[in-house]
Amino acid sequence: MINVLFAAxxxxxxTYSKTLRAACSEVGLAVDLRVDHAPERVDYIVYAPDSHVKDFRPFTQCKAxxxxxxxxxxxxxxKTLTKPLVRMVDxxxxxxxxxxxxGHTMRHHLGMDKHILGQDGEWRSDIPPLSRDxxxxxxxxxQLGMACARAISYLGFSVTGWSRSQKKMDSVACLHGKDGLKQALTGAExxxxxxxxxxxxxxxLNANSLAQLPAGACIINPGRGHLIDDTAxxxxxxxxxxxHATLDVFRTEPLSADHPFWAHPKITVTPHIASATRAETASRVIAKNIxxxxxxxxxxxxVDRQAGY
Known part of the structure; x- marks a missing residue:
C-alpha cells in the first residue's frame, strides 16, 4: 500500500479525493490517500502551497x-524540503x-472593444489587418507558452517566442537571452x-522594456503579477x-478594491481565471508520477531548484 498525504x-x-483515487486505480496503484497520515509513514505528498504543511523534515520516508x-x-x-519537487503540468x-x-489575442487584434463598448450611434468602420500582418x-x-504559441501561430499570426534558453518550434521564431529579449519586444504588437x-x-516589464515595445502595443498577462512594474x-x-493591458494576475490577490487598475480605462482586470488545474486531468498526472x-x-x-521552476 502506498501512503499518499493530501496536503491542501x-x-x-x-474535489480530489475521488478523482485521485480513481486515477491511481486506473494505473494499478493501491494507495491509501488521506489528509492525516503520520508524517513518518508518508510516501508521497500531493501539495498546494496554501496547505498547513510548511516543515517537511518529519516526512523522512517521502519520495516526492x-x-x-x-x-x-x-x-x-x-529549505526544509530536500525531497524531489514536481510541478503540475496539467x-x-x-x-x-x-x-x-x-481569446484575448483575438479581442485585441480585431479591436472588439471599440464595438462592444462603443454602442453610442457612431459608425466605426475601422477594418483590422489580417492575422498574418x-x-x-x-x-x-x-508547456503553457508553447501551447499558446502553437494555437496563435495556427491562426496565421506572426509569432515570436522568447525564453531563458534556446527553444525550437515550427512556425514560431524562437529567441533567447538578453539580446533576444530586446528583439522580441521591439516587434510585439x-x-x-x-x-x-x-x-x-x-x-x-519595466520602464525600459516597456519603451522598447512599439507604440500602441497591447499586453496580456496571465503569467505572474510580479513580471510587471505596476507603476511603469x-x-x-x-x-x-x-x-491596453489585460491582466489576470497581480502582486497581491485578491486585488484590492481601491487599486488603480480597476478604474483605469485602458486596463482589463480578470480575477486570476485564465486557467486552473482541472482535478480529473491533474489526478492522472499525479498518478502517473507516483x-x-x-x-x-x-x-x-x-523542478530545477537552481532555476526556480
Whole structure:
C-alpha cells in the first residue's frame, strides 16, 4: 500500500479525493490517500502551497512532493524540503490557458472593444489587418507558452517566442537571452507574458522594456503579477505608448478594491481565471508520477531548484 498525504485546503480535498483515487486505480496503484497520515509513514505528498504543511523534515520516508499548482515559487525555496519537487503540468490547465490567451489575442487584434463598448450611434468602420500582418510575442516557452504559441501561430499570426534558453518550434521564431529579449519586444504588437516568477523575471516589464515595445502595443498577462512594474505600466498607458493591458494576475490577490487598475480605462482586470488545474486531468498526472516513482523512474516535470521552476 502506498501512503499518499493530501496536503491542501479542505475544498481541494472535496474535489480530489475521488478523482485521485480513481486515477491511481486506473494505473494499478493501491494507495491509501488521506489528509492525516503520520508524517513518518508518508510516501508521497500531493501539495498546494496554501496547505498547513510548511516543515517537511518529519516526512523522512517521502519520495516526492507533487505540487498541485503550476507555479512553485511559494515552495521551491523552502529549505526544509530536500525531497524531489514536481510541478503540475496539467493538460486541462494547458487547454484552458490556450483558450483564454487566444481569446484575448483575438479581442485585441480585431479591436472588439471599440464595438462592444462603443454602442453610442457612431459608425466605426475601422477594418483590422489580417492575422498574418499582426505580430504576437510570447515571453515564456514552457508547456503553457508553447501551447499558446502553437494555437496563435495556427491562426496565421506572426509569432515570436522568447525564453531563458534556446527553444525550437515550427512556425514560431524562437529567441533567447538578453539580446533576444530586446528583439522580441521591439516587434510585439501584442505581448503575452507566461514566464514563471523568479528573481530573473521579476519586473521584466519595466520602464525600459516597456519603451522598447512599439507604440500602441497591447499586453496580456496571465503569467505572474510580479513580471510587471505596476507603476511603469500605468505611466506607459497614460502616455498612450501602450494601448491596453489585460491582466489576470497581480502582486497581491485578491486585488484590492481601491487599486488603480480597476478604474483605469485602458486596463482589463480578470480575477486570476485564465486557467486552473482541472482535478480529473491533474489526478492522472499525479498518478502517473507516483507510478514512475514506484518503478524507480525519473519523475515528470521535476523542478530545477537552481532555476526556480
Amino acid at each position: 485546503n479542505s475544498d481541494g480535498w472535496e 512532493v507533487l505540487n498541485l499548482w503550476a507555479g512553485v515559487e511559494n515552495v521551491v525555496n523552502n 493538460p486541462g490547465m494547458t487547454q484552458g490557458m490556450t483558450e483564454w490567451v487566444t 499582426r505580430h504576437v510575442t510570447i515571453l515564456g516557452l514552457g 501584442i505581448l503575452v507574458l507566461l514566464l514563471p516568477k523568479t528573481p530573473a523575471t521579476e519586473n521584466i 505600466l500605468l505611466s506607459a498607458l497614460d502616455a498612450d505608448h501602450i494601448a 507510478q514512475r516513482g514506484e518503478a524507480g523512474e525519473a519523475f515528470l516535470y521535476l
